[in-house]
Amino acid sequence: QVETLKEKLLEQAQEISRLRSELGGTDAEKHRDLLAAENERLRQEMKACEGELRELRRQQQAPCRDCPHLQEKAGLQEQLSQLQREAEETRAKLVELDLEVQQKTNRLAEVELRLKDSLAERAEEEERLSRRLRDSQETIASLKSQPQQIKYIIKTVEVESTKAKQALCEIQSRNQYLQEQVGMQKQVLKEMEQQLQSSQKTEAQLRAQIVMYEAELERAHGQMLEEMQAMEEEKNHAIEEAFSRAQVEMKAVHENLAGVRTNLLTLQPALRTLTHDYNSLKRQVRDFPLLLQETLRSARAEISQAIEEVHSTNRELLRKYRRELQLRKKCHNELVRLKGNIRVFGRVRPITKEDGEGPEAANAVTFDADDDAVLHLLHKGKQVSFELDKVFPPQASQEEVFQEVQALVTSCIDGYNVCIFAYGQTGAGKTYTMEGTAANPGINQRALQLLFSEVRGKAADWDYAITVSAAEIYNEALRDLLGKEPQEKLEIKLCPDGSGQLYVPGLTEFRVQSVEDINKVFEFGHVKRVTECTNLNEHSSRSHALLIVTVRGLDRSTGLRTTGKLNLVDLAGSERVGRSGAEGSRLREAQHINKSLSALGDVIYALRSRQGHVPFRNSKLTYLLQDSLSGDSKTLMMVQVSPAEKNTSETLCSLKFAERVRSVELGPVSRKAELGSWPSQEHLEVPKRLLGDSPGSAAPPGRGHASPSPGQLSSRSASIRRKLHTSG
Ligand code: ADP
Ligand code: MG
Numbered sequence: 001q002v003e004t005l006k007e008k009l010l011e012q013a014q015e016i017s018r019l020r021s022e023l024g025g026t027d028a029e030k031h032r033d034l035l036a037a038e039n040e041r042l043r044q045e046m047k048a049c050e051g052e053l054r055e056l057r058r059q060q061q062a063p064c065r066d067c068p069h070l071q072e073k074a075g076l077q078e079q080l081s082q083l084q085r086e087a088e089e090t091r092a093k094l095v096e097l098d099l100e101v102q103q104k105t106n107r108l109a110e111v112e113l114r115l116k117d118s119l120a121e122r123a124e125e126e127e128r129l130s131r132r133l134r135d136s137q138e139t140i141a142s143l144k145s146q147p148q149q150i151k152y153i154i155k156t157v158e159v160e161s162t163k164a165k166q167a168l169c170e171i172q173s174r175n176q177y178l179q180e181q182v183g184m185q186k187q188v189l190k191e192m193e194q195q196l197q198s199s200q201k202t203e204a205q206l207r208a209q210i211v212m213y214e215a216e217l218e219r220a221h222g223q224m225l226e227e228m229q230a231m232e233e234e235k236n237h238a239i240e241e242a243f244s245r246a247q248v249e250m251k252a253v254h255e256n257l258a259g260v261r262t263n264l265l266t267l268q269p270a271l272r273t274l275t276h277d278y279n280s281l282k283r284q285v286r287d288f289p290l291l292l293q294e295t296l297r298s299a300r301a302e303i304s305q306a307i308e309e310v311h312s313t314n315r316e317l318l319r320k321y322r323r324e325l326q327l328r329k330k331c332h333n334e335l336v337r338l339k340g341n342i343r344v345f346g347r348v349r350p351i352t353k354e355d356g357e358g359p360e361a362a363n364a365v366t367f368d369a370d371d372d373a374v375l376h377l378l379h380k381g382k383q384v385s386f387e388l389d390k391v392f393p394p395q396a397s398q399e400e401v402f403q404e405v406q407a408l409v410t411s412c413i414d415g416y417n418v419c420i421f422a423y424g425q426t427g428a429g430k431t432y433t434m435e436g437t438a439a440n441p442g443i444n445q446r447a448l449q450l451l452f453s454e455v456r457g458k459a460a461d462w463d464y465a466i467t468v469s470a471a472e473i474y475n476e477a478l479r480d481l482l483g484k485e486p487q488e489k490l491e492i493k494l495c496p497d498g499s500g501q502l503y504v505p506g507l508t509e510f511r512v513q514s515v516e517d518i519n520k521v522f523e524f525g526h527v528k529r530v531t532e533c534t535n536l537n538e539h540s541s542r543s544h545a546l547l548i549v550t551v552r553g554l555d556r557s558t559g560l561r562t563t564g565k566l567n568l569v570d571l572a573g574s575e576r577v578g579r580s581g582a583e584g585s586r587l588r589e590a591q592h593i594n595k596s597l598s599a600l601g602d603v604i605y606a607l608r609s610r611q612g613h614v615p616f617r618n619s620k621l622t623y624l625l626q627d628s629l630s631g632d633s634k635t636l637m638m639v640q641v642s643p644a645e646k647n648t649s650e651t652l653c654s655l656k657f658a659e660r661v662r663s664v665e666l667g668p669v670s671r672k673a674e675l676g677s678w679p680s681q682e683h684l685e686v687p688k689r690l691l692g693d694s695p696g697s698a699a700p701p702g703r704g705h706a707s708p709s710p711g712q713l714s715s716r717s718a719s720i721r722r723k724l725h726t727s728g
Contacts, residue, residue: 001246002053005046008250012257013039019264034267038260042253049246056242060235069227076220083213090206097199104192111185118178125171132164342604342635343389344662346375346655347401348643349429350394355644365643365651367393377655379648386655388662394643398436401638402446408634409447412551412564413454413464417633419567419625420447421600423657424640425650426541426573433638434545434570435522444547444568448518451551451566463554467509468518470525474543475592476620481525481545482508492623502626509550541573542589544596544621567628569621571597574657575650596621603629604637604661637661 016035348365355361368374375391377384392401405420412418420443422430436442448466455464470481471490478490483506495501512518525547549566574597577590599619606614607629616626629635639658641651 001243002046002050005049005246005250008253009039009042009046012042019261035260035264038256042256045249045253049249052242052246056235056239059238069231073224073227076224080217080220083217087210087213090210094203094206097203101196101199104195108189108192111188115182115185118181122171122175122178129164129168129171136164341633342608342637342661344637344639344658345390345392345401345404346386346388346639346641346658347392347396347429347433348375348394348641349432351644354427355642355646360644360646362645363643364645364648365641367391375655377648377651379652384652384655386659388639388655388658398433398440398442398446401433402443405443405447405636406450408636409450409566410454411634412549412566413451413458413553413562415553415562415564417565417567417628417631419569419628419633419635420638421569421571421636422638422640423571423574423597424654425575425642425647428640428642428647428650428654430570430573430638430640431540433640434547434568444522445515445518447566447568448512448549449515451549452514455551458553461556463556465511465552466513467511467550467552468521469507469509469546469548469550470521471504471507471546471548471624472543473546473596473620473624474539475589476596478504478620478624480504480507482510482521484508492620502624504624540570542593544572545570546624565628567625569625571600574654576653595619601657601661604635 016039019035351361351363364378366376366378368376371387373387373390375386375388377386390404408418408420420434422434424430432442434442434444436445448468451466455462455466458464468482472479472481478492479486479488480490488506490504490506492502492504495503510517510521512521547568549568551562551564551566553562553564554560555562572593574593577586577594596619599615599622602615602618603622605611614630616622616629622629627633637658639654641647641654643651
């Protein structure tokens with residue numbers, strides 16, 4: 001089969017070569033690879049067939065290597081060889097026995113022969129003796145007839161007869177002996193015969209066994225033959241199968257070949273077009289590098305031109321952006337200047353449960369629907385209107401309030417100093433606006449959060465460090481709320497570098513980087529404050545609380561350094577304390593508060609009216625904030641008022657203060673005479689109410705803090721301090 005396949009392959013090769021020659025030069029070249037591949041495939045198929053054939057042959061030579069018949073056959077052969085060995089042994093034994101029998105038979109024959117001889121001898125002797133006896137008797141008889149003679153003869157005979165008798169006896173005894181011998185020999189013969197018989201029996205047995213073994217051998221042989229037959233059949237079957245498969249494959253190969261042939265025929269025109277295409281492509285390919293170079297050159301030129309354009313546009317944009325930025329800053333500053341560096345907002349808190357019920361708790365404040373800067377107060381039956389920069393109604397959220405101040409807060413990143421004051425009578429919402437609640441924080445926390453996010457946004461070019469300090473001014477004494485010695489009074493000193501800047505030696509500064517840090521600082525400061533006084537609400541209403549945030553920036557590219565300060569001040573309650581009602585420490589507190597609030601008013605007035613002398617030194621508060629109030633710093637006064645009927649007189653005072661502060665910024669120097677000097681004694685006006693019913697004592701205890709024991713608090717503050725040190 002392989003041979004025929006090879007032949008066919010050869011034929012096909014010839015056919016291919018014929019076709020190739022028919023197709024001619026270039027076309028044939030195109031198809032050559034195709035046919036070669038086909039050829040290769042056929043060759044591989046043939047190889048596979050050969051391999052199969054070889055395998056079959058091998059199988060034929062070594063039939064069923066692992067089949068169970070083989071094992072059985074081996075077992076049988078083993079058995080057979082054992083049986084043959086046994087038969088061999090038996091045969092050898094038989095030959096031995098035969099030899100023995102032969103020997104014994106020979107001996108027997110010898111003995112018989114000897115017996116025969118002795119019998120013949122005896123018979124001969126008997127014959128001779130009987131003959132002599134007869135002769136003797138005849139002689140006796142003849143002698144009797146011849147008495148004398150006979151007598152003698154008798155005598156002779158008698159003599160002779162004794163001799164004969166003796167001889168006879170001897171012979172008889174000898175006969176006896178011989179007979180015994182014969183008996184013995186017969187006995188031996190009998191035994192021999194018996195032995196022979198048993199040997200014959202054994203032989204028969206062995207023969208039977210041999211026959212049996214032979215039969216078994218025959219059977220095994222038959223079985224083996226059968227198996228061989230079966231294997232032969234199997235082999236034939238496999239060969240047949242392989243043959244038929246090969247035939248089928250051959251057929252497929254033929255078909256393929258036919259297909260190839262037809263393909264070849266159909267491909268010819270395609271080949272021609274392909275050749276044509278190929279040639280044109282070849283030409284194109286030849287020209288391609290030139291074309292490509294040309295295109296690349298032009299593309300490169302275009303790209304570099306575009307890049308150049310983009311660059312110039314970018315530069316232009318950057319320039320414009322910078323100019324715009326500059327302009328914006330200018331505009332902002334202009335806006336701030338126009339609006340005034342001092343802005344005054346009013347915030348009216350809602351009526352709370354603490355305001356009680358009845359006419360005292362009635363609402364006395366109304367708003368202008370069209371103007372969010374106007375507020376009306378109904379005081380003693382008369383409506384008084386005030387205009388501020390903005391008024392927040394009771395429903396204004398902390399978020400809304402903060403939105404209005406966030407521009408101020410961010411300007412401290414640019415290096416501006418900012419002050420935000422919360423002014424108002426106790427219970428009007430100063431602390432709520434500045435600190436807020438944990439769930440709804442006020443300006444302090446929101447400002448720091450905003451600073452953090454702004455600083456993060458500029459982190460690509462700037463390095464910023466934000467630090468916070470917390471201080472309290474009580475009775476004109478400055479104390480560090482974050483320090484180790486809260487009782488220690490701090491001094492405000494001039495910087496020894498001659499810059500004219502002020503600083504507070506010993507005032508603790510904590511670097512903060514996250515909201516968690518701020519919360520820790522606030523908590524720490526709060527705990528300090530609580531530790532130091534017995535009634536925080538009362539104490540806080542009698543002291544100014546300051547949170548000083550310093551933002552130091554470094555522009556990494558230019559090395560420019562900026563420092564901005566954000567002062568968040570929760571002022572002491574502005575309520576007037578009755579001169580007659582207050583005495584001792586309470587009077588002293590009231591005087592201090594009044595003095596510092598008046599001083600704040602004076603300073604603001606002096607600043608806005610651009611007076612040569614600004615009386616910063618009149619109070620600790622203004623002195624401390626000197627840097628942050630002067631120059632191009634920005635100030636926001638958040639005037640807090642209560643809308644309750646019972647607080648209208650304090651509300652009126654606060655709003656008047658607010659309006660005055662605001663009018664200062666509008667008023668040029670010439671208006672100074674009109675406005676007159678700051679009414680510093682305003683806060684010491686004689687009150688109609690006594691201290692007992694002042695809003696200070698009526699301050700809602702809701703926000704009040706339970707007074708923990710000082711020991712507990714100092715240990716707690718120490719632990720918070722530790723935390724702050726580790727984090728900051
Ligand atoms: P102050 O600090 O001026 O003495 P507080 O901030 O302690 O006043 O406010 C007094 C009470 O009024 C507090 O219970 C506070 O929660 C509440 N309060 C103040 N302002 C608001 C407001 N805008 N919205 C809701 N509650 C307020
Ligand atoms: Mg307060």
